Amino acid sequence: MPRIIPLLEHYPPYQLVHAAEMLRDTFEQFYQQRYQLTVPQWRLMMVLGPHYPISQKELVETSGMDKVRISREIRRLVAKGILFTENDEQDKRISLVSLTHQGLALFVQLKEEAGSWQHTLTDYLPGAFREAIRQHLHTVSSAIEQLQSLDKEPQE
Template sequence: MQKLIGLLAHYPPYQLVHAAEMVRETFEQFYQARYQLTVPQWRLMMVLGPNYPISQKELVEASGMDKVRISREIHRLSEKGILQAQSSEQDKRVSLVSLTEQGEALFAQLKSEASSWQHTLTDYLPSEARQSIRQHLRSVSEAMEQLHKLDQEQQP
Protein backbone atom coordinates (compact mmCIF):
# COMPACT_ATOMS: atom_id res chain seq x y z
CA MET A 1 0.00 0.00 0.00
CA GLN A 2 2.88 2.39 0.74
CA LYS A 3 3.96 2.20 -2.91
CA LEU A 4 0.50 3.16 -4.13
CA ILE A 5 0.35 6.19 -1.83
CA GLY A 6 3.81 7.21 -3.05
CA LEU A 7 2.60 7.09 -6.65
CA LEU A 8 -0.60 8.94 -5.79
CA ALA A 9 1.36 11.73 -4.11
CA HIS A 10 2.64 12.74 -7.57
CA TYR A 11 -0.67 12.30 -9.41
CA PRO A 12 -2.31 15.73 -9.96
CA PRO A 13 -5.95 14.56 -9.70
CA TYR A 14 -5.15 12.93 -6.34
CA GLN A 15 -3.27 16.05 -5.18
CA LEU A 16 -6.31 18.20 -5.99
CA VAL A 17 -8.70 15.84 -4.21
CA HIS A 18 -6.40 15.58 -1.20
CA ALA A 19 -6.03 19.37 -0.93
CA ALA A 20 -9.80 19.82 -1.31
CA GLU A 21 -10.45 17.25 1.41
CA MET A 22 -8.04 18.99 3.78
CA VAL A 23 -9.70 22.36 3.17
CA ARG A 24 -13.17 20.81 3.53
CA GLU A 25 -12.29 19.13 6.84
CA THR A 26 -10.89 22.35 8.30
CA PHE A 27 -13.85 24.31 6.95
CA GLU A 28 -16.36 21.83 8.36
CA GLN A 29 -14.67 21.76 11.78
CA PHE A 30 -14.88 25.55 11.93
CA TYR A 31 -18.56 25.80 10.93
CA GLN A 32 -19.58 22.72 12.93
CA ALA A 33 -18.02 24.06 16.11
CA ARG A 34 -19.29 27.60 15.65
CA TYR A 35 -22.72 27.13 14.04
CA GLN A 36 -23.46 23.37 14.15
CA LEU A 37 -23.59 23.32 10.34
CA THR A 38 -22.22 20.77 7.92
CA VAL A 39 -20.57 21.85 4.66
CA PRO A 40 -23.71 20.97 2.62
CA GLN A 41 -25.86 23.00 5.02
CA TRP A 42 -23.45 25.94 4.77
CA ARG A 43 -23.56 25.69 0.95
CA LEU A 44 -27.32 25.65 0.99
CA MET A 45 -27.38 28.73 3.21
CA MET A 46 -24.97 30.58 0.92
CA VAL A 47 -27.11 29.82 -2.14
CA LEU A 48 -30.35 30.69 -0.36
CA GLY A 49 -29.12 33.87 1.32
CA PRO A 50 -29.35 36.29 -1.57
CA ASN A 51 -31.83 34.25 -3.65
CA TYR A 52 -34.88 33.21 -1.71
CA PRO A 53 -37.56 32.11 -2.08
CA ILE A 54 -36.17 29.49 -4.45
CA SER A 55 -37.42 26.10 -5.60
CA GLN A 56 -35.68 22.88 -4.66
CA LYS A 57 -34.91 22.32 -8.35
CA GLU A 58 -33.17 25.71 -8.52
CA LEU A 59 -31.24 24.85 -5.33
CA VAL A 60 -29.99 21.65 -6.97
CA GLU A 61 -28.79 23.59 -10.01
CA ALA A 62 -27.22 26.45 -8.04
CA SER A 63 -25.52 24.35 -5.37
CA GLY A 64 -24.28 21.40 -7.39
CA MET A 65 -25.76 19.01 -4.83
CA ASP A 66 -28.19 16.23 -5.72
CA LYS A 67 -31.90 16.52 -4.97
CA VAL A 68 -31.89 13.87 -2.24
CA ARG A 69 -29.12 15.71 -0.35
CA ILE A 70 -30.94 19.03 -0.83
CA SER A 71 -34.16 17.54 0.49
CA ARG A 72 -32.42 16.11 3.57
CA GLU A 73 -30.61 19.35 4.36
CA ILE A 74 -33.79 21.41 3.91
CA HIS A 75 -35.50 19.12 6.40
CA ARG A 76 -32.62 19.39 8.90
CA LEU A 77 -32.36 23.16 8.61
CA SER A 78 -36.16 23.48 8.89
CA GLU A 79 -36.03 21.51 12.15
CA LYS A 80 -33.45 24.03 13.42
CA GLY A 81 -35.79 26.90 12.52
CA ILE A 82 -33.42 28.27 9.86
CA LEU A 83 -35.47 27.56 6.71
CA GLN A 84 -39.05 27.09 5.77
CA ALA A 85 -40.57 25.44 2.74
CA GLN A 86 -44.02 26.12 1.37
CA SER A 87 -45.91 25.33 -1.80
CA SER A 88 -45.76 27.82 -4.62
CA GLU A 89 -49.00 29.71 -5.22
CA GLN A 90 -48.57 29.26 -9.00
CA ASP A 91 -47.84 25.51 -8.86
CA LYS A 92 -48.66 23.53 -5.72
CA ARG A 93 -46.24 20.77 -6.82
CA VAL A 94 -43.32 23.18 -6.43
CA SER A 95 -41.90 23.76 -2.98
CA LEU A 96 -40.29 27.15 -2.40
CA VAL A 97 -37.59 27.39 0.24
CA SER A 98 -36.78 30.56 2.12
CA LEU A 99 -34.89 31.69 5.17
CA THR A 100 -36.69 32.38 8.42
CA GLU A 101 -35.83 35.46 10.46
CA GLN A 102 -33.35 33.30 12.36
CA GLY A 103 -31.97 32.06 9.03
CA GLU A 104 -31.48 35.62 7.76
CA ALA A 105 -29.48 36.50 10.87
CA LEU A 106 -27.41 33.34 10.49
CA PHE A 107 -26.80 34.06 6.80
CA ALA A 108 -25.47 37.53 7.64
CA GLN A 109 -23.00 35.95 10.08
CA LEU A 110 -22.01 33.21 7.61
CA LYS A 111 -21.42 35.72 4.83
CA SER A 112 -19.15 37.77 7.05
CA GLU A 113 -17.36 34.68 8.35
CA ALA A 114 -16.80 33.27 4.86
CA SER A 115 -14.74 36.27 3.87
CA SER A 116 -12.81 36.13 7.13
CA TRP A 117 -12.22 32.37 6.80
CA GLN A 118 -10.95 32.81 3.23
CA HIS A 119 -8.52 35.49 4.33
CA THR A 120 -7.30 33.33 7.21
CA LEU A 121 -6.65 30.46 4.81
CA THR A 122 -4.90 32.57 2.20
CA ASP A 123 -2.88 34.61 4.72
CA TYR A 124 -0.51 31.65 4.93
CA LEU A 125 0.21 31.84 1.21
CA PRO A 126 2.47 34.36 -0.51
CA SER A 127 0.48 36.80 -2.62
CA GLU A 128 1.79 35.43 -5.94
CA ALA A 129 0.76 31.91 -4.83
CA ARG A 130 -2.80 33.12 -4.13
CA GLN A 131 -3.10 34.58 -7.60
CA SER A 132 -1.50 31.53 -9.18
CA ILE A 133 -3.84 29.13 -7.36
CA ARG A 134 -6.91 31.06 -8.50
CA GLN A 135 -5.67 31.10 -12.07
CA HIS A 136 -4.77 27.39 -12.04
CA LEU A 137 -8.08 26.37 -10.47
CA ARG A 138 -9.89 28.31 -13.21
CA SER A 139 -7.77 26.51 -15.80
CA VAL A 140 -8.55 23.11 -14.26
CA SER A 141 -12.28 23.93 -14.25
CA GLU A 142 -12.16 25.00 -17.89
CA ALA A 143 -10.24 21.84 -18.84
CA MET A 144 -12.80 19.69 -17.02
CA GLU A 145 -15.63 21.44 -18.86
CA GLN A 146 -13.91 20.64 -22.16
CA LEU A 147 -13.52 16.99 -21.11
CA HIS A 148 -17.23 16.82 -20.23
CA LYS A 149 -18.14 18.26 -23.63
CA LEU A 150 -15.93 15.69 -25.37
CA ASP A 151 -17.51 12.87 -23.34
CA GLN A 152 -21.00 14.07 -24.28
CA GLU A 153 -20.08 14.29 -27.97
CA GLN A 154 -18.69 10.74 -27.95
CA GLN A 155 -21.75 9.19 -26.27
CA PRO A 156 -24.22 7.59 -28.68
Protein backbone atom coordinates in the same frame (compact mmCIF):
# COMPACT_ATOMS: atom_id res chain seq x y z
CA MET B 1 -7.14 14.52 8.15
CA PRO B 2 -6.62 12.26 5.11
CA ARG B 3 -3.07 11.03 4.67
CA ILE B 4 -1.22 11.12 1.37
CA ILE B 5 -0.91 7.82 -0.50
CA PRO B 6 2.80 7.67 -1.46
CA LEU B 7 2.16 5.96 -4.81
CA LEU B 8 -0.11 8.85 -5.87
CA GLU B 9 1.57 11.85 -4.25
CA HIS B 10 2.87 13.19 -7.61
CA TYR B 11 -0.33 12.49 -9.57
CA PRO B 12 -2.11 15.87 -10.11
CA PRO B 13 -5.71 14.61 -9.98
CA TYR B 14 -4.96 12.91 -6.66
CA GLN B 15 -3.14 15.99 -5.34
CA LEU B 16 -6.20 18.14 -6.11
CA VAL B 17 -8.59 15.67 -4.49
CA HIS B 18 -6.36 15.36 -1.43
CA ALA B 19 -6.07 19.14 -1.05
CA ALA B 20 -9.84 19.49 -1.51
CA GLU B 21 -10.53 16.85 1.15
CA MET B 22 -8.17 18.55 3.60
CA LEU B 23 -9.78 21.91 2.90
CA ARG B 24 -13.27 20.47 3.26
CA ASP B 25 -12.38 18.82 6.59
CA THR B 26 -10.96 22.08 7.92
CA PHE B 27 -13.91 24.05 6.57
CA GLU B 28 -16.45 21.66 8.02
CA GLN B 29 -14.76 21.60 11.42
CA PHE B 30 -14.80 25.40 11.51
CA TYR B 31 -18.51 25.73 10.59
CA GLN B 32 -19.56 22.75 12.69
CA GLN B 33 -17.95 24.17 15.82
CA ARG B 34 -19.09 27.73 15.26
CA TYR B 35 -22.58 27.27 13.75
CA GLN B 36 -23.40 23.53 13.97
CA LEU B 37 -23.61 23.41 10.15
CA THR B 38 -22.30 20.79 7.76
CA VAL B 39 -20.67 21.80 4.47
CA PRO B 40 -23.85 20.93 2.47
CA GLN B 41 -25.95 23.01 4.88
CA TRP B 42 -23.51 25.93 4.57
CA ARG B 43 -23.68 25.61 0.78
CA LEU B 44 -27.48 25.72 0.81
CA MET B 45 -27.38 28.80 3.02
CA MET B 46 -25.04 30.54 0.56
CA VAL B 47 -27.33 29.72 -2.37
CA LEU B 48 -30.50 30.69 -0.51
CA GLY B 49 -29.19 33.88 1.06
CA PRO B 50 -29.40 36.19 -1.92
CA HIS B 51 -32.11 34.25 -3.82
CA TYR B 52 -34.94 33.13 -1.58
CA PRO B 53 -37.63 31.99 -1.93
CA ILE B 54 -36.32 29.38 -4.32
CA SER B 55 -37.66 26.01 -5.43
CA GLN B 56 -35.94 22.79 -4.50
CA LYS B 57 -35.36 22.17 -8.23
CA GLU B 58 -33.51 25.50 -8.49
CA LEU B 59 -31.48 24.59 -5.40
CA VAL B 60 -30.40 21.36 -7.10
CA GLU B 61 -29.38 23.24 -10.24
CA THR B 62 -27.59 26.07 -8.41
CA SER B 63 -25.86 24.14 -5.64
CA GLY B 64 -24.66 21.15 -7.65
CA MET B 65 -25.99 18.77 -4.98
CA ASP B 66 -28.43 15.96 -5.70
CA LYS B 67 -32.10 16.32 -4.82
CA VAL B 68 -32.08 13.63 -2.12
CA ARG B 69 -29.28 15.37 -0.22
CA ILE B 70 -30.95 18.76 -0.64
CA SER B 71 -34.25 17.42 0.61
CA ARG B 72 -32.52 15.87 3.65
CA GLU B 73 -30.59 19.07 4.46
CA ILE B 74 -33.68 21.24 4.05
CA ARG B 75 -35.51 19.07 6.60
CA ARG B 76 -32.59 19.42 9.01
CA LEU B 77 -32.40 23.20 8.57
CA VAL B 78 -36.19 23.51 8.97
CA ALA B 79 -35.89 21.56 12.25
CA LYS B 80 -33.21 24.05 13.39
CA GLY B 81 -35.53 26.98 12.62
CA ILE B 82 -33.26 28.31 9.85
CA LEU B 83 -35.49 27.55 6.84
CA PHE B 84 -39.16 27.15 6.12
CA THR B 85 -40.98 25.72 3.13
CA GLU B 86 -44.27 26.64 1.51
CA ASN B 87 -46.13 25.74 -1.66
CA ASP B 88 -45.85 28.07 -4.64
CA GLU B 89 -49.09 30.03 -5.03
CA GLN B 90 -49.22 29.54 -8.82
CA ASP B 91 -48.21 25.85 -8.80
CA LYS B 92 -48.99 23.95 -5.60
CA ARG B 93 -46.70 21.09 -6.71
CA ILE B 94 -43.66 23.34 -6.28
CA SER B 95 -42.19 23.70 -2.81
CA LEU B 96 -40.41 26.99 -2.17
CA VAL B 97 -37.64 27.25 0.40
CA SER B 98 -36.98 30.47 2.32
CA LEU B 99 -34.86 31.68 5.18
CA THR B 100 -36.52 32.43 8.51
CA HIS B 101 -35.51 35.63 10.35
CA GLN B 102 -33.01 33.50 12.26
CA GLY B 103 -31.80 32.02 8.96
CA LEU B 104 -31.33 35.46 7.40
CA ALA B 105 -29.32 36.63 10.41
CA LEU B 106 -27.21 33.47 10.14
CA PHE B 107 -26.70 34.00 6.40
CA VAL B 108 -25.37 37.51 7.05
CA GLN B 109 -22.90 36.09 9.59
CA LEU B 110 -21.87 33.28 7.23
CA LYS B 111 -21.33 35.69 4.36
CA GLU B 112 -19.09 37.92 6.49
CA GLU B 113 -17.31 34.92 7.95
CA ALA B 114 -16.62 33.38 4.52
CA GLY B 115 -14.45 36.34 3.60
CA SER B 116 -12.47 36.21 6.82
CA TRP B 117 -12.10 32.41 6.59
CA GLN B 118 -10.75 32.78 3.06
CA HIS B 119 -8.28 35.43 4.23
CA THR B 120 -7.20 33.21 7.10
CA LEU B 121 -6.49 30.40 4.66
CA THR B 122 -4.68 32.60 2.15
CA ASP B 123 -2.59 34.18 4.91
CA TYR B 124 -0.67 30.89 4.93
CA LEU B 125 0.09 31.16 1.22
CA PRO B 126 3.02 33.21 -0.09
CA GLY B 127 1.79 36.52 -1.53
CA ALA B 128 2.63 35.88 -5.18
CA PHE B 129 1.06 32.44 -4.94
CA ARG B 130 -2.41 33.71 -3.87
CA GLU B 131 -3.43 35.10 -7.25
CA ALA B 132 -1.59 32.39 -9.14
CA ILE B 133 -3.54 29.65 -7.38
CA ARG B 134 -6.85 31.35 -8.23
CA GLN B 135 -5.83 31.52 -11.87
CA HIS B 136 -4.58 27.93 -11.92
CA LEU B 137 -7.75 26.61 -10.27
CA HIS B 138 -9.82 28.48 -12.86
CA THR B 139 -7.70 26.93 -15.63
CA VAL B 140 -8.11 23.44 -14.15
CA SER B 141 -11.89 23.95 -13.87
CA SER B 142 -12.06 25.05 -17.51
CA ALA B 143 -10.06 22.00 -18.60
CA ILE B 144 -12.39 19.71 -16.64
CA GLU B 145 -15.43 21.34 -18.26
CA GLN B 146 -13.88 20.69 -21.67
CA LEU B 147 -13.29 17.05 -20.74
CA GLN B 148 -16.87 16.73 -19.55
CA SER B 149 -18.19 18.17 -22.79
CA LEU B 150 -16.14 15.60 -24.73
CA ASP B 151 -17.76 12.84 -22.67
CA LYS B 152 -21.20 14.15 -23.64
CA GLU B 153 -20.54 14.19 -27.39
CA PRO B 154 -22.36 11.41 -29.25
CA GLN B 155 -20.23 8.40 -30.12
CA GLU B 156 -20.02 7.46 -33.78
